[in-house]
Amino acid sequence: MERLRDGRGEPPPYAERVLDVVERIPPGKVMSYGDVAEYLGEGGPRQVGRVMALWGGAVPWWRVIRTDGTPAPGLEEECFARWREEGTPMRGLRADMRSARWDGRTL
Template identity: 80%
Template sequence: MSPKSKGRAVAKPETAQGGARARPTSSEYAERVLGVIESIPSGQVMSYGDVAEYLGEGGPRQVGRVMSTWGGGVPWWRVVHADGTPAPGLESECLARWREEGTPIRGDRADMRLARWDGSAL
């Protein structure tokens, strides 16, 4: 487990030399993002920022861009905003998939306290 971030522990690999986050390159970065998303267990979620933090590069917007471009073949419903809400326009399908997988839900969002995956099994 790595250092705590915003009150939660998120496991992640080392950052670039000097501790700075490396700037992502599109195809390699996209492959890494999609690989993390494929590894999120059923019934759990990560925020866009969690994915970027785990990878040690990019940010929530870069992860979102990868998801919007290439994310159709991975369990996209397991990646949410930091407050647990799904991507706009995908709410009803996302909620149905969460119920099917047994994801902890609070209202119309994932219960981040219970559903957040820290990446520790990777």
């Protein structure tokens, strides 16, 4: 899938793999940064976070969150609005990781 570029150049192959996984997360579901890395079998939460910070604007970034169910700092309000729109299960100001977490296999 062709993505909009943000002036930072073409994402490297690892970043493309991360973005591909993020694009597949269904509406109403989330994965933590670590979940994405584990699914890919490479990198870690920080590497996934870096990819999302640099190139994540063209994918459903609000579906990739911290392990505790909270969105990235500074993006909370937009994230909550998108979660409400998509019906993402929440517990207070967090995604309900038990019911919202996507394992990459089931829909």
